[in-house]
Amino acid sequence: MPSTSTTTGRDLDLISDAIDEVNVIKNRIWDAETTFDEFKDKAQFRDYDAACDRVKAFYKEQHDAHRAPAYSSAEKQTVEFNIKARVDFKTKKRARMSVWEAMEKLNTLIDESDPDTSLSQIEHLLQTAEAIRRDGKPEWMQVAGLVHDLGKLLLFFGSQGQWDVVGDTFVVGCKFSDKIIYPDTFVTNPDSRDSVYSTEYGIYTPNCGLDNVMLSWGHDEYLYHVFKDQSTLPEEALAMIRYHSFYPWHREGAYTHLTNEKDIKILAAVRAFNPYDLYSKSDAPCNVAELRPYYQGLIAKFFPPLLDW
Template identity: 60%
Template sequence: MAAAVLQPRPVNLESMSDSIDAVNIVKGNFITDDSLYGESDFDREKNKSTFRQFEDARDGVKNFYATQHTLQTVAYNLKARNDFKNKTRANMTVWEAMEKLNTFIDECDPDTTQSQMTHLLQSAEALRADGKPRWMQLVGLIHDLGKLLFFFGAQGQWDVVGDTFPVGCAFDDKIIFGTESFKDNDDYKNEIYSTKFGIYSPGCGLDNVMLSWGHDEYLYHIVKDQSKIPAEGLAMIRYHSFYPWHKEGAYHELMNQHDQEMLKAVRAFNPYDLYSKSNEIPDPEKLKSYYLELIDEYFPEKILRW
């Protein structure tokens, strides 16, 4: 049974620390079905129909996806992964990475023009307000840090941000803007890559599927080898932009039993990524000490290889 909330949830992000900490002490650090998969509470008053309205999005968003869907090919993805394995781009702490990312504005996001540090803190604070596990709060704090790729030799934003999808098999019409937007992709009419399963097999598991390269894939490979974040958290990082899968139900034929469990975790995380965006700006300096402690808890080494 869920632990009782000890105090009402404050409206102001910067004044919520004491009551949130009290809730988290009662809930503890262990994972329960309710603490992880329980329905989000912070967003009850939000009009969720106003989020992810791509058809009415600014032209820059539509142009972004036209470029991404043209250039995310199997050949590009193989090269990107090879480059990742053969190069360390920077050495810095998680907080330093957040500060560096603070100058980045995601041009494909129709819901906000706030800096990335603002979005990360909003996500983490929403998770904290709902008493989610400490590792899940940390995932909220870092889930978009892979956008550092933009500063590390990316070819634009098309290989950094945006909804993700598998390459090496047919593009599903549930991908944002549909399959027509892929008509100039070199893989679109490939005799193998254009088939339903392409280079994969039914039930092969998403660990064996190559998703379009970007911040999700990049950060996933960074943290799985350098953190103690559990499998559910790693899935939240890798798949949080995989909307055709976790939102629209596409590509489920590729899943194995492990992916079924991870899907529940990603869906539990999604509201905190999507609906925490607002015009209320948290103060990083007032929250820094709490999150530095959280970072140290799950990252054995302070300096990460990026």
């Protein structure tokens, strides 16, 4: 029987174009202004002058290569340590599990570098994702919020302590920026006295781009390398994950002498993500059991059932 449809090839092209336009709009709302945090006192967050001794001690250990006698200078945030950490990442097997299993495994950790919360990690991840969801941001950004701290699994994979996993990140291989938290604690780090590493450009060239520098090794950089080949997350989501702790750059404006045009583009994504990571910490704890089905559905859209960690 002949088809009675009057839809032409031209009509299908127009429908396809309209769908593409809708998808572009849906994917662009990630940079719309935040609303969930409009009544929050933002001065109460990241107040490192008033931070507890736990936080101050953490940063001194991370920055000062000689503070803990049990560790050599190569085991602190130096160029030597960072090269070794990247070699270890590429050559050692750690674990194979799902994203949700990784969240549950991480749930016993309290981040010693964070002055704003003592909640478990899964609660912070859900707080971040739910704030993004309430603001109507796209699914991929909700997922970025849900998984952004999973790199802290490094604490179970042979790390030397929290100093090589958490805390603000910064560039190694050139002069330590005075925009880093507690910059005076770098005074005994050997790289601060190295004839090359202590210079403005160090081992880098002007505007070489962040893809070509070494950030201090930790959960951001580790998770980016885990996800970039094992997810369908867009470039903006990967940037949110990789640079969310890079406060000297995305908040303080440091390292512009090393960044390029690509970095300027992704900076907008990192800044759009930051309020959700930071200001959701004062929200009420989430009901994990209630939210689990929704987020497991989102995870399945962007990740395989099992990942190599």
